[in-house]
Amino acid sequence: MKINIYYGGRGLMDDPTLFVLNKMQEVLDELHVTVETYHLHEMKNSITTLPQTLKTADGIILATTVEWYGIGGYMQQFLDACWLYGDKEKISQIYMCPIAMSTTYGEREGKLNLITAWEILGGRPCSGMCGYIANISILEDSEEYQRMIEKKAENLYRTINQKMPCFPASNQAVKQKISITQNIDLTPQESEQLSQYASDDSYVQRQKADIQELTSLFRDMMGGEKENTTEFMDDLKSHFRPQPGFGATYKIVFEEKKKPLIIEVDGGRMNCFYGESGRADVEIQMSQDSMQEIINGGATFQRSFMAGDMRMKGDFKIFRTLDQIFIFD
Numbered sequence: 001m002k003i004n005i006y007y008g009g010r011g012l013m014d015d016p017t018l019f020v021l022n023k024m025q026e027v028l029d030e031l032h033v034t035v036e037t038y039h040l041h042e043m044k045n046s047i048t049t050l051p052q053t054l055k056t057a058d059g060i061i062l063a064t065t066v067e068w069y070g071i072g073g074y075m076q077q078f079l080d081a082c083w084l085y086g087d088k089e090k091i092s093q094i095y096m097c098p099i100a101m102s103t104t105y106g107e108r109e110g111k112l113n114l115i116t117a118w119e120i121l122g123g124r125p126c127s128g129m130c131g132y133i134a135n136i137s138i139l140e141d142s143e144e145y146q147r148m149i150e151k152k153a154e155n156l157y158r159t160i161n162q163k164m165p166c167f168p169a170s171n172q173a174v175k176q177k178i179s180i181t182q183n184i185d186l187t188p189q190e191s192e193q194l195s196q197y198a199s200d201d202s203y204v205q206r207q208k209a210d211i212q213e214l215t216s217l218f219r220d221m222m223g224g225e226k227e228n229t230t231e232f233m234d235d236l237k238s239h240f241r242p243q244p245g246f247g248a249t250y251k252i253v254f255e256e257k258k259k260p261l262i263i264e265v266d267g268g269r270m271n272c273f274y275g276e277s278g279r280a281d282v283e284i285q286m287s288q289d290s291m292q293e294i295i296n297g298g299a300t301f302q303r304s305f306m307a308g309d310m311r312m313k314g315d316f317k318i319f320r321t322l323d324q325i326f327i328f329d
Helices: 016-030 044-056 073-085 107-121 143-162 170-178 188-198 201-221 233-238 288-295 301-306 316-320
Strands: 002-007 034-039 059-066 095-102 129-132 247-254 261-266 269-274 282-286 310-314
Touching: 002 016, 002 044, 016 034, 016 059, 016 095, 016 143, 034 044, 044 073, 059 107, 059 143, 073 107, 095 107, 095 143, 107 129, 129 143, 233 269, 247 288, 282 316, 288 301, 301 310, 301 316, 310 316
Parallel strands: 002 034, 002 059, 059 095, 095 129, 247 282
Antiparallel strands: 247 261, 261 269, 282 310
């Protein structure tokens, strides 16, 4: 028999959940059960691959510490991964014992959340344990509490060993009707590969870059209408108000255009064109509609930035000068 423990706390020395898990593991070791523990807080970048570890488990313990509200982000992330990438057929055969210890409030809700999540996944929940432990010495000094923990481990072993049946839960019926994953026709092996890719940041970044490149390629191939390479240039030239001694380079990237608009200001001279240039003092990302609204006098560059209609990086002081060198009435 093999039991996996998934611990969703932060690994603090005085965490009562760790005390409970250590005591349960002692009992399971005496019963010759193979126990493997996964500390989720140490596996932040690989949590999405952990559903693979369920394949060899007869039972699991989901343990978390309620420190302020809810079961915590690490445990939630693991359950999300089980929903997206886990082998539901295998999960349906796994018994789960929920452990939720609280140092503040909400241990009963935490335990119920673990049970509900496992039922929706199709698994078999067992009788778990929850409690409010303000200080770990409460557990260390109480033989009664320790015997309760040992009994819980024995009951888990007995439940798995005897393969005790569970009544069907309404959560599973709801899942079959509204599940958004049931239409994804993936084998367990394909789900494993998908979870591995999802946890690989470099792979995800490469995919995003490829998608952007393909989007640009298809936009170029789509028929016929030639891009306007002079748009906004005449308006900028006619509304330019030079500032003595001021010089800067602006790069405006429009969502709808392939090439950015470069604005070069050097004292009383201003040059603008669509293309690439060297380092820009300010880089702006915006839509053509937002730019047209500025030219029409309905907004300013700074007001558009404050409204969230554009994104900017670079020197903010130089950015604000745009509204001084280009006056749109």
